Amino acid sequence: MYDAVIAPFVEFGFMRRALVGCLALSLGATPIGVFLTLRRMSLTGDAMAHAILPGAALGYLVAGLSLGAMTLGGVIAGVTVAMLSGLVARTTVAREDSSLAAFYLISLAVGVVIVSTRGSNVDLLHILFGTVLALNDAAIYLVAGIATVTLFGLAVLYRPLVMECFDPGFLRSVSSLSPVGHYSFLVLAVFNLVGGFHALGTLMAVGIMILPAAAARFWTRDLTPLVVIGVLAAFVGGYVGLLLSYHASLPSGPAIILTAGAFYLFSLSFGPDGVIMTHLRPRRHLEA
Amino acid sequence: MDSTILRFDNLTLGYDRHPAVHHLDYAIRAGALVAVVGPNGAGKSTLLKGTIGSLAPLGGAIRLTGIDPSEIAYLPQQAEIDWSFPISVFDVVAMGLWRQRGASRRFGREGDRMVGEALDTVGLGGFERRPIGTLSGGQMQRALFARLLLQDARLILLDEPFTAIDSATVRDLKGLIRRWHRERRTVVAVLHDLDQVRSEFPETLLLAREQIAAGPTEDVLSPANLDHARRLTEAFDEGAAVCVR
The missing domain is CATH 3.40.50.300 (P-loop containing nucleotide triphosphate hydrolases)
Structure with missing residues (x-):
């Protein structure tokens, strides 16, 4: 037992680093994911993750596999696409989802072109699927720093965000914070996607954000436990996923996301608000 | 006049x-x-x-x-609210104290007491912990009126x-x-x-x-x-x- 679930982390530094990276990602990205799902913006996260690609690729072109350059490029590209699509939605007849889709598709195509003309397939795989087993100190500090900023940011934005989700008209009537809250939240989401892409790659980063959050929704109807369950699920997903990839020689990023996905399917089936409890096993009604 | x-x-x-x-x-x-x-x-x-x-x-x-514009209380149409959002009746009513508490000030005992009083006034005493989505249409409207009461507008x-x-x-x-x-x-x-x-x-x-x-x-x-x-x-x-x- 010890050999199977503890020893890999004791013996290998890269496993410990990967686990720390997963912990940081769970603490930062999953609370963001909870709000994304509650605001019906799950696919927005996906779109923004793709939008980051050309920025990261440009950073790579300029400075090679440099953490700073790729991070900066990714943040700039992600924030630009998020702001542009928000702006287009507010000033033209286009809805936010369609303008975001348009911008991220353009952005993604540009990114793949940049990577494929100048780099090798190995580089493309690195950006798309990450390198959780090769996180260096700088990358771990980056991911942990993003998690810290995210938690403080969410603490400040918490009340306006909840109000914006539940009753946007009310927030606008009592405060001018509505757009500030909206855009700050999008920026935090971009930060976390950039942090996630170093570990899990642009394609998988959004998985650690959305899957645990979506799964937690089947277990509780209150926001605070929703965030706690989501974070726990994300971290356990990272831990189990790393073990799976170690023992079965699977690529680690997809293994982590698959574990989170399995928890989602389990929650969908067996959670108190899941399919089985609500439809297949009706309970006797209460007296009052 | x-x-x-x-x-x-x-x-x-x-x-x-x-x-x-x-x-x-x-x-x-x-x-x-x-x-x-x-x-x-x-x-x-x-x-x-x-x-x-x-x-x-x-x-x-x-x-x-x-x-001041912030001294206006507004009751939106029910259709504009996301009733499936995982939030308790207490938290919905507590939004009415936004002008005093804002995004970051401490809520405190006094806030708890005011929310409880507002809920009693609209006939929802004891509903504090209920998820908002489990209320009937009439009860939802009572909760929104409790929020208006707290806004003291x-x-x-x-x-x-x-x-x-x-x-x-x-x-x-x-x-x-x-x-x-x-x-x-x-x-x-x-x-x-x-x-x-x-x-x-x-x-x-x-x-x-x-x-x-x-x-x-x-x-x-x-x-x-x-x-x-x-x-x-x-x-x-x-x-x-x-x-x-």
Whole structure:
């Protein structure tokens, strides 16, 4: 037992680093994911993750596999696409989802072109699927720093965000914070996607954000436990996923996301608000 | 003499350049109890959205006198709220203390007590921990009124407060509106039920994008005026020319 679930982390530094990276990602990205799902913006996260690609690729072109350059490029590209699509939605007849889709598709195509003309397939795989087993100190500090900023940011934005989700008209009537809250939240989401892409790659980063959050929704109807369950699920997903990839020689990023996905399917089936409890096993009604 | 608290000054509000409220001139006195009535699409809700500042005027202005925009309490239509959001009744009502607590100040015992009192007042005592989505339509509306109570506002805007609400709740909520009126607060309510307007609201603004009539309710709600309002709203023109007024 010890050999199977503890020893890999004791013996290998890269496993410990990967686990720390997963912990940081769970603490930062999953609370963001909870709000994304509650605001019906799950696919927005996906779109923004793709939008980051050309920025990261440009950073790579300029400075090679440099953490700073790729991070900066990714943040700039992600924030630009998020702001542009928000702006287009507010000033033209286009809805936010369609303008975001348009911008991220353009952005993604540009990114793949940049990577494929100048780099090798190995580089493309690195950006798309990450390198959780090769996180260096700088990358771990980056991911942990993003998690810290995210938690403080969410603490400040918490009340306006909840109000914006539940009753946007009310927030606008009592405060001018509505757009500030909206855009700050999008920026935090971009930060976390950039942090996630170093570990899990642009394609998988959004998985650690959305899957645990979506799964937690089947277990509780209150926001605070929703965030706690989501974070726990994300971290356990990272831990189990790393073990799976170690023992079965699977690529680690997809293994982590698959574990989170399995928890989602389990929650969908067996959670108190899941399919089985609500439809297949009706309970006797209460007296009052 | 009472002073004006809210004035619509040649106001035009709308979407995509189409006016929903067209060249409206009207003044509301502090302490007035005003019903806004009119056919569907007459611009009633749009007028309230403009007043809270979530819609910029296409022309003219909305002038507040002696009151800050943050001192306006607004009851949105129920359809604009995400009732499936995982939040408790307590947290919904607590939003009413935004002006004192804001985004970051401590909520505290005092806040707990005020929320509890507001819930007792609207007949939802003991519902604090219930998820908001498990309430009935009438109970949801009671919770939103508790939030309005906590806002302690001098100008209260209600968008269809009684639509699809059971009669016992309507009776209780009307009692709250009367109380606000006695406390010299200004209440502006969008309503559909003309009998309710006649029995509760001394003053009425009849809208059909333009102002049809305004003043004492009995005079405004004459058959001729109501008929005029209906015909004006039906005449919506997709290819309307640019207004030169």
